[in-house]
Amino acid sequence: MEKFQILRSTAVPLPNENVDTDQIIPARFLKATTREGFGENLFRDWRYAADGQPKPDFVLNNPRFSGRILVAGQNFGCGSSREHAAWAIFDAGFKVVVSSYFADIFRGNALNNGLLPLQVSEEVLQRLLAQIEQDPQTELVVDLPAQTLSVPVWEESIPFAIDAYKKECLLNGYDDIDFLVSQKEAIAAYETSRPWTY
Amino acid sequence: MPKSLFDKIWEAHVVKTVGDLSVFYIDRHLIHEVTSPQAFDEIEARGLPLFRQQQIIATADHNVPTLNQHLPIQEPLSRSQVDKLTENCAKYGVELYGLGHERQGIVHVIGPELGLTQPGMTIVCGDSHTSTHGAFGAIAFGIGTSQVAQVMASQCLLIDRPKRMRISVDGDLRPGVGAKDLILYVIAQLGTGGGTGYFVEYAGSAVRSLSMEGRMTVCNMSIEMGARGGMIAPDQTTFDYLQGRPYAPQGEQWEQAVAYWQTLYSEEGAEFEAEHHFDAAHITPMITYGTNPGMGIPLGGTIPLDVVPSEAAGFSKSLEYMGLTPGESLLGKPIDYVFIGSCTNSRIEDLRTVAAYVQGKHKAPHVEAIIVPGSKQVEKQAKEEGLDRILADAGFTLREPGCSACLAMNEDKIPAGAYCVSTSNRNFEGRQGPGARTLLASPLVAAIAAVEGKISAVPAYNELELAG
Ligand code: SF4
Numbered sequence: 001m002e003k004f005q006i007l008r009s010t011a012v013p014l015p016n017e018n019v020d021t022d023q024i025i026p027a028r029f030l031k032a033t034t035r036e037g038f039g040e041n042l043f044r045d046w047r048y049a050a051d052g053q054p055k056p057d058f059v060l061n062n063p064r065f066s067g068r069i070l071v072a073g074q075n076f077g078c079g080s081s082r083e084h085a086a087w088a089i090f091d092a093g094f095k096v097v098v099s100s101y102f103a104d105i106f107r108g109n110a111l112n113n114g115l116l117p118l119q120v121s122e123e124v125l126q127r128l129l130a131q132i133e134q135d136p137q138t139e140l141v142v143d144l145p146a147q148t149l150s151v152p153v154w155e156e157s158i159p160f161a162i163d164a165y166k167k168e169c170l171l172n173g174y175d176d177i178d179f180l181v182s183q184k185e186a187i188a189a190y191e192t193s194r195p196w197t198y
Numbered sequence: 199m200p201k202s203l204f205d206k207i208w209e210a211h212v213v214k215t216v217g218d219l220s221v222f223y224i225d226r227h228l229i230h231e232v233t234s235p236q237a238f239d240e241i242e243a244r245g246l247p248l249f250r251q252q253q254i255i256a257t258a259d260h261n262v263p264t265l266n267q268h269l270p271i272q273e274p275l276s277r278s279q280v281d282k283l284t285e286n287c288a289k290y291g292v293e294l295y296g297l298g299h300e301r302q303g304i305v306h307v308i309g310p311e312l313g314l315t316q317p318g319m320t321i322v323c324g325d326s327h328t329s330t331h332g333a334f335g336a337i338a339f340g341i342g343t344s345q346v347a348q349v350m351a352s353q354c355l356l357i358d359r360p361k362r363m364r365i366s367v368d369g370d371l372r373p374g375v376g377a378k379d380l381i382l383y384v385i386a387q388l389g390t391g392g393g394t395g396y397f398v399e400y401a402g403s404a405v406r407s408l409s410m411e412g413r414m415t416v417c418n419m420s421i422e423m424g425a426r427g428g429m430i431a432p433d434q435t436t437f438d439y440l441q442g443r444p445y446a447p448q449g450e451q452w453e454q455a456v457a458y459w460q461t462l463y464s465e466e467g468a469e470f471e472a473e474h475h476f477d478a479a480h481i482t483p484m485i486t487y488g489t490n491p492g493m494g495i496p497l498g499g500t501i502p503l504d505v506v507p508s509e510a511a512g513f514s515k516s517l518e519y520m521g522l523t524p525g526e527s528l529l530g531k532p533i534d535y536v537f538i539g540s541c542t543n544s545r546i547e548d549l550r551t552v553a554a555y556v557q558g559k560h561k562a563p564h565v566e567a568i569i570v571p572g573s574k575q576v577e578k579q580a581k582e583e584g585l586d587r588i589l590a591d592a593g594f595t596l597r598e599p600g601c602s603a604c605l606a607m608n609e610d611k612i613p614a615g616a617y618c619v620s621t622s623n624r625n626f627e628g629r630q631g632p633g634a635r636t637l638l639a640s641p642l643v644a645a646i647a648a649v650e651g652k653i654s655a656v657p658a659y660n661e662l663e664l665a666g
Contacts, residue, residue, distance in 0.1 A: 017512050018390055018490055022626040027605040031261065031275035033235035033282045045628045050614070073512075075391045078424060078490075079626060081326040082233065083342035104394060104426055105326060108357075109342035122508075163358070165217050175344065180352035181246065183213070183221055187354055190213040190223060 002114040003173040007095055007142045010067035013132045014059055019072055020079035021106065025088040027080075038084050039091030060092075064136045069096045071128050076117075077106025086110045096142050098149070100125040111166050112175055118142065118149060118160050144171060200465035203431050204362050204397050207337045207462065211320050219356050225319040227253055227349045228305050229292070231283040232260045232607070233324030237346035238286040248290050250353045255314060256287050257295040259304045261607050264570050264597035267297055276608060303573020303599040306330040306541035310414065311575055313443025317432035317459040322349060327541050327623065329420040332429035333413035334436055335462050337397070339427040360426045361395055361471040364464070366402035369478035374659030376551075377412030378543060378621065378640035380404065381419045382484035384476065386494035393425030396472060399464060400430050404478035410439040411547040418542045419623050422491040431463040483656045485528055485619075486638040488516040489627050497643060498655060500527045519627055520635050521615070528637070528653045533617040536567040536648040537630070538594075540604035540622035543641050544572030546579050548621065552645040553585040556592035562651025567594040568610065570602040594648070606631045619647040 029041040046058050054061040070089065076099040077085060086109040089097065095115060100122040102110075110117045120128070131138050131151065141150040144167065150157040162170075169175060180187075201209075213221040229237075234256070241248065248254065261276040271277035280297065287294040295302045301312065306327055309315040317335035322328060324346045331338035345355055365384060385392075398420050400413075408416065413430050420428030437456055440446045447455040482496035493516065495501065503524045505513045517523065538544070538552055549571065561567045569589060571577040577599060580586050586596050603610040604622040606629065612618045614633025621644050622629075625636040637653070646654050 015511070016515075017509065020490070020624075020626045022605075022624070022629050026628050026632070027260075027607045030232050030607065031279055033279055034239070035236050045632055050632060075394070075424070078390060079326065079421075079624065081324060081328075081340035081342055083236075083324075083344060086342070101391060101394065103391075103424055104360075105340055105342060109344065112342060112344035163218060165219055165356075176348050176356045177240070177244065177246075177344075177351050179216075180221065180348050180354050180356060183354070184249070184352065187213050187221070187223070187249075187352060194210075 001173045004170045011069035012065045014072040017073035018075045021085040024085040038088035042088040042092040071098045074101040078103040081105045083109045200467040202464040202468035226321045228323035229256045231279045240347040260601045262600040267598045307572030313446035326421045329427040330418040332417040335432035360397040363396040363398045363472040364470045367404040367476045368402040374656035377415040379484045381416045382494040383481045390492040393423035398425045398428040411545045531653045535618035537603045537620040539570030542623045543621035548641040553588045555645040561593040561648045567648040570597045619644045
């Protein structure tokens with residue numbers, strides 16, 4: 001997993017609420033057996049017409065906006081457990097998704113892939129969306145060690161929460177497998193100690 | 199302190215805690231072709247063995263064709279995914295109920311059918327509708343592919359403990375109202391984010407009176423309100439369903455198991471961070487009109503005129519996609535497709551409901567009616583009971599098992615702009631094919647729509663009786 005420390009970038013606004021995993025990556029693009037290449041089909045049906053032509057009104061096709069931070073409406077990532085959604089966002093170049101609410105499974109999947117789900121209040125989210133819309137060159141700074149999202153033009157630094165263990169993992173590029181495998185003895189001891197097994 | 203059903207099972211599976219997280223032990227791990235290949239690669243790349251390979255069970259379901267399953271899969275990418283699963287299972291010694299197996303089917307249909315799903319267990323699968331298995335009083339939830347690899351490597355996950363929610367539905371469901379209506383009603387009340395962060399226990403006399411099939415339908419859709427999972431305390435209905443199934447305990451072990459399972463219930467005074475109560479008499483046949491499962495209304499009702507300002511943009515976008523207008527009634531709306539299937543409603547009871555209604559009738563000429571059984575066993579039983587004949591006479595095609603038009607990964611897609619009354623669980627944009635317009639409903643509402651050619655009232659259900 002890629003390490004995450006501090007990211008300074010412009011952002012792409014996607015104000016839609018309840019963006020579900022079928023919009024992030026439609027099921028018909030889940031047929032690969034490797035992790036690469038999903039970025040091409042990120043938001044496929046919003047981004048391209050049936051004939052493959054880019055839809056000019058979709059934000060990823062709008063040359064005004066670019067950057068490695070996606071700022072999205074609430075309840076982002078609801079729906080399926082497909083990790084392909086997190087892979088597609090990461091593969092398309094994003095390292096942070098900001099929203100006021102993330103679906104549980106998506107949040108976990110993102111963290112397991114070095115993609116930071118950064119939760120802010122609805123009020124901050126709306127201000128951010130308006131700011132980016134008004135000035136797409138607005139830079140945001142995500143400082144993971146300090147757990148802050150700063151907006152230099154506002155001279156404001158907004159704290160965000162993240163589980164301490166997950167933060168360590170992201171900072172160092174570790175993932176849960178390393179940790180869990182190191183617990184094998186405890187796990188085996190648990191198995192033999194159970195009064196009831198299936 | 200009095201414990202809830204969830205507390206009892208959760209606490210029995212914590213190997214150790216690490217800060218706010220728990221090393222949480224998994225009894226059964228179900229895998230399928232779409233979310234497992236990258237996990238097998240991960241294990242292989244790290245040179246790890248499967249930690250408890252006998253606790254993993256595989257099936258091929260998401261991608262498989264539902265016609266001519268005996269022939270090689272035509273679509274090269276689907277074929278390669280299914281082949282990859284077969285290869286991986288052979289290599290690692292994982293039990294596979296693949297294509298051609300007499301017990302193949304949708305992962306959440308075959309688990310219970312085989313007796314793999316039992317009370318008190320923890321069950322995971324790289325699929326959000328794993329919540330289905332909670333109907334047996336298990337903690338069951340969907341995980342991402344990285345977590346699939348974690349369970350392969352350690353039989354554990356590192357997760358935080360969700361909050362507890364209890365949803366009680368008391369009273370009797372009215373004629374023509376079933377489990378699907380119950381859950382669509384609850385989701386419409388609580389919204390698609392209403393359960394986020396929670397694990398839900400369904401309780402109350404209306405829930406208790408449901409069959410196992412009905413309970414699975416309810417738990418299945420827990421994820422559609424954002425909940426991690428749903429569960430129902432096991433009882434005699436559960437035990438009767440399980441007894442004699444291939445993986446169910448036998449003989450003396452069965453007695454021991456039942457004695458343990460009987461301790462799995464929420465004690466008087468158990469704590470829940472959130473509680474909701476509903477009256478079964480208020481639940482009507484339901485249908486959705488929008489592009490998330492929370493956008494449901496009574497079948498005889500009208501689409502809301504407006505919504506709270508923060509949701510207005512999504513609401514109009516959704517109605518535009520659906521080709522519907524605020525304030526409109528759906529009754530009488532012509533439809534093009536009916537899809538009976540998916541892990542929500544593809545069990546024998548669902549097929550019986552449809553067959554009972556369509557017997558002696560015929561589907562409307564302009565409607566294509568597809569029935570995809572949840573498993574080979576359901577298909578077989580339907581044939582043994584003669585349901586296949588009744589359905590064929592009514593113009594319904596009975597396909598072979600798989601996820602099919604629930605997520606449109608195989609050829610079974612609904613064309614752009616077409617309306618499909620579907621017994622599946624998601625009405626997201628493009629879920630059943632690019633541009634497809636999905637109306638979620640119960641098998642009975644879907645069967646009636648197929649026959650009438652338009653969305654129509656449930657005859658058994660009398661609007662006038664509606665209490666309070
Ligand atoms: S039937 Fe649909 S919801 Fe169920 S497992 Fe298959 S794709 Fe997922």
